[in-house]
Amino acid sequence: MKVRGAVIHEIGGEWKVEDLELDEPQDFEVLIKVMASGLCHSDDHFVTGDIPVTLPMVGGHEGAGVVVKVGSKVSRVEVGDHVSTLFIPACGTCRYCARGMSYICNNGAGMEHGMAMDGSARFHLADSGKGIGGVTRLGTFANHLVCHESQTVKLPKDIGFDVACLVSCGVATGYGAAVNGGPVRAGDVVLVMGVGGVGMNAVQGAKHAGADHILVAEPVEFKRKMALEFGATEVFPSIEEAKNRIGELTNGQGVDVAIVTVGRVDGDLLGEAFEVTGKAGTCVLAAVGSYEKSIAISPQDFTNFSKRIQGVLYGLCNPTVDIPRLLQMYKEGRIKLDELITNTYTIEQVNEAYADMHSGKNIRGVLIHEH
Numbered sequence: 001m002k003v004r005g006a007v008i009h010e011i012g013g014e015w016k017v018e019d020l021e022l023d024e025p026q027d028f029e030v031l032i033k034v035m036a037s038g039l040c041h042s043d044d045h046f047v048t049g050d051i052p053v054t055l056p057m058v059g060g061h062e063g064a065g066v067v068v069k070v071g072s073k074v075s076r077v078e079v080g081d082h083v084s085t086l087f088i089p090a091c092g093t094c095r096y097c098a099r100g101m102s103y104i105c106n107n108g109a110g111m112e113h114g115m116a117m118d119g120s121a122r123f124h125l126a127d128s129g130k131g132i133g134g135v136t137r138l139g140t141f142a143n144h145l146v147c148h149e150s151q152t153v154k155l156p157k158d159i160g161f162d163v164a165c166l167v168s169c170g171v172a173t174g175y176g177a178a179v180n181g182g183p184v185r186a187g188d189v190v191l192v193m194g195v196g197g198v199g200m201n202a203v204q205g206a207k208h209a210g211a212d213h214i215l216v217a218e219p220v221e222f223k224r225k226m227a228l229e230f231g232a233t234e235v236f237p238s239i240e241e242a243k244n245r246i247g248e249l250t251n252g253q254g255v256d257v258a259i260v261t262v263g264r265v266d267g268d269l270l271g272e273a274f275e276v277t278g279k280a281g282t283c284v285l286a287a288v289g290s291y292e293k294s295i296a297i298s299p300q301d302f303t304n305f306s307k308r309i310q311g312v313l314y315g316l317c318n319p320t321v322d323i324p325r326l327l328q329m330y331k332e333g334r335i336k337l338d339e340l341i342t343n344t345y346t347i348e349q350v351n352e353a354y355a356d357m358h359s360g361k362n363i364r365g366v367l368i369h370e371h
Contacts, residue, residue: 005123005142006350007132009056011049015141015350019126020058024069025146029116030077031069032085032147035161037140038062039345039353039365040169041196041263045288046135047354050264054113057133058123059350060367061087063140064155064164074149082155084168087136088313089117089150090320103314107150111136122146140165141350143369153320159327162344162366163337166197167326168319170364171337174201174261175326176315177286179209182257186210189249191258193217193239193273195227196357197340197364198286199261204335206257207231213249217242220360230336239272246276254278265289270309271296279305286312340364 003022006015025031037060045051046059063085067077077083091097094106107117114133116122121131123139139145155164177198178184190206192199195218206214207230216227216235224235236242246255258273258281265287274297277283301307315322329335342362345353353365 001144002126003142003144004347005058005139006060006347007056007058008047011047011055013047015059015354017347017350020142021124021126021129022142022144022146023122023124025071026116026118027071027073028149029071029146030067030074030149030152032063032065032083032145032152033068033371034063034065034140034143034145034369036064036165036369037367038165038168038170038197039350039357039367041357042288043135044354044357050288052112053135054133056125057114057135058139058142059135060140060142061085061136061138062165062169063138063145064161064168076149077152077154082157082159082164083152084155084164084323085138085140085147086151086153086319087138087169089148090318091150100318102318102320103316114139116146117148141347141367143347143371153323156327162341162368163330164327165366166337166340166364167323170197171201171326171340172317172319172322173286173312173315174198175205175335176317176322177259177261177284177312178202178205178257180316181259181284181286181310181312182209182282184209184211184257187212188256189213189215189246191215191217191239191242191246191255191273191276192232193258193260193269194262194287195223196261196263199259200227200230200340200363202259202261202286203227203230203232208335215242215245215255222360223363226363229339239276243276250278254281256281257284259284260287262287267292267295274301274307274309277307280307282308282310284310284312286315341366344368346370
């Protein structure tokens with residue numbers, strides 16, 4: 001079938017909105033009419049080259065839509081179901097899924113190429129017929145996609161697609177960074193470094209976990225103001241400007257949990273967060289950035305102060321369980337989702353949307369597909 005989607009062809013280029021051909025779903029695959037897609041910063045990292053992938057590639061991994069066709073062996077979902085896309089498969093049977101760690105499911109291997117589980121393409125360029133991948137085997141910047149059933153989770157039909165798409169990545173990642181990655185405990189002093197679509201949910205997670213003080217370091221004034229509405233107790237333009245207050249709250253010892261959710265992290269930024277992490281504290285890294293093998297920290301601090309650095313993928317969540325749970329919390333008024341959406345865009349505005357993200361205008365932009 002013919003579909004419309006945004007494709008990145010080269011590092012440093014712009015998204016090109018173009019016609020594509022989409023294959024039929026195979027035995028364990030589903031065809032999804034994509035209704036909404038979060039404009040996640042991770043997709044921008046494919047443009048900058050921070051995350052190496054095989055180009056060209058259809059963008060988007062934070063999606064929600066309706067199942068319109070299923071393969072002959074699909075059992076998880078049915079035609080007509082509303083679903084959220086999972087940027088990491090959850091097969092349920094590999095060693096990691098069986099141990100409750102589906103966020104590192106073995107079927108995530110090779111996703112940088114964007115091809116289906118069998119290694120073949122589902123998207124094809126209309127002008128040449130060349131097969132291309134979709135981000136994390138999805139491609140939610142297209143108005144239809146085909147993916148493996150293990151990359152879907154069924155949604156309640158009374159949840160809007162615009163908020164449901166955010167829970168598929170940014171909300172789960174940020175919330176889980178605090179609740180699972182810290183883990184933040186009642187009475188903790190927490191620092192969140194950067195409050196975009198992931199960091200704002202780290203604030204919500206820390207609040208839900210019972211932190212007494214949630215400090216935010218964020219250079220953009222608009223985001224600092226919004227962080228207070230999401231549960232931050234104090235906000236600062238930088239870690240440096242937060243240090244005195246951290247010292248006052250912790251007897252000079254540092255925060256219990258520091259959560260790094262900046263747009264792009266490097267060894268120096270991680271070192272700043274680690275430095276203000278206290279004894280037996282955890283520095284949680286949930287941001288994407290440099291591949292350079294250097295972190296500006298003292299190895300002796302690991303020993304003398306029993307600190308930890310905890311990497312976090314997908315918020316250490318098990319999305320088939322945690323995505324419906326987060327949406328239930330939203331319905332009960334326990335977390336904010338509508339307020340995360342600063343602006344919505346059409347597919348033709350995708351480059352404008354990322355310009356807005358870079359300028360600090362959005363907590364999260366959402367692409368609304370036309371059908």
